[in-house]
Amino acid sequence: MTGLSPASPRPFVALTGFRFRLWPILLAAVLMQAILELGRVTAREIYFAGAPLWDGYISVFLLLAIAFQALLGLVAILVMRRLLPVADPHLRWPPGASYVGIAALIGIGMGLVMLAADYWPALTAQTPPNMSYSKAPLDSAGYLLGMITTGLAEETIFRGLLVGMLVVLVPGRLRIGALDLPIAAYLVALMFGLAHWKSFTVDPFYQAMAQQIYAFVWGLVYVWLMERSRSLLAPIVAHGLGNFTEVGIVIALNAIWS
Template sequence: MTDLALPPSPRPFIEVTGFRFRPWSTLWPIALAAVLMQTLLVPGREAARWLFKHNLDFFHREVWIFVALATLFQVITGLVALAVMRQALPQADGHLRWPPGKTYAGLAVAIGVGMGLVMLIADYWPQLLAHAAPDGGYDIGSPRAIAGWLGVMLAAGPNEEIIFRGLLVGMLAVLVPGRLRIGRLDLPVAAYVVAVLFGLAHYDSFLHNPLHLALAQQVYAFAWGLTYVWLMERSRSLLAPMIAHGFSDAVEVGIVMALMAAWG
């Protein structure tokens, strides 16, 4: 009698490995990540706001300088937090290094450009359809202001990736271990948690934008958060997600400023 080999069972579309939900040990690290997120983002922003408001003439009342100051302060606090994490949780990997192998820089640029175009449509589709100048709030009155806005948008990559992917994903990958695979996308459970936090960090869009636009921002922020971790894992560095993140913001803002000049 000949044994017939059975065909391999198909892999499930969604698969969780190495993760077990325990209310206390799972939830307190997530709560800690949420607190750290606000602790690192808010003080830097408010310190920059105070400094800017008390030196308006010195800064020529150019709002991009306020954003640059907030970015600088947040980068500093993020780097300090990463240093603390290395001491308190030495097994956590913040990925703050030059890529040991392939940089994925070219792919990151292409992904960032695509993200910028998606965000442009999601954020400004009513104006785009009406051929009306988007109300982005950006100063396009001088080359310095235009360059300043593009510069701070590019700097959002290092700023937010140090905090969200380097610190928060690095910490939660240890404290909430496990992986979640959806189709071919296989990432740490921490990546999905931080992607949700990344969307919630943009909560102020619900205060200033129509509901459908604010919801769209939550959706693409979650998707971008997963993409940044995908780049980080493959390159074993924060460089590629920093590039993709910075280019996505700069591409959207650059096109918005161009449309403001053309249609305004």
């Protein structure tokens, strides 16, 4: 007679292959801040230098900042690939399933969640949500263009560069239930939330706190999409559609309820 013992239950949380290193985390934080800020500073200088050309449309600054941040992110990835050849920034067309359809649905859902989290007092009162940019149609169109393309910059920086680097330098995976992601995903998701710290200085506390929470969650979702599609395309789509959905509805509600 063979004695058989029941299989041990699978733990809900499991950490495997983790090796803690502080310096790569600090380096990633410095790179994040430097790229984001240098992109903004360059965009600001060009925006003010050419102010008469765009007649004060703030969306021009947004589009310039996205373009420069994306460019700086790509340059940083080129440097990373030279210094750390095993790092994978996922800058490729999806070799298999693209996950773009799922990413689009996720992005629209994200936009609706952000809308509720950011503007619930105005929504419940049916008053126009506060807009931090011009209501001029051309400026609104520029903002929508900026929102749909945000992922080109932020996914290149956060997922392509920072996750790509930290997966190698701070190895390990953390599984929570069915969610199994590299430690780098959680670290960069935290950085992604902290990158929005200025919202605490300009927005109501509830809105700034909500942004920290959903930015962290979205950061994990973007890595989930990136790993499954083996490409940055799906997270770029989800990121852009999420921002576009929220801002598009805010613009529409301002037009309807004003």
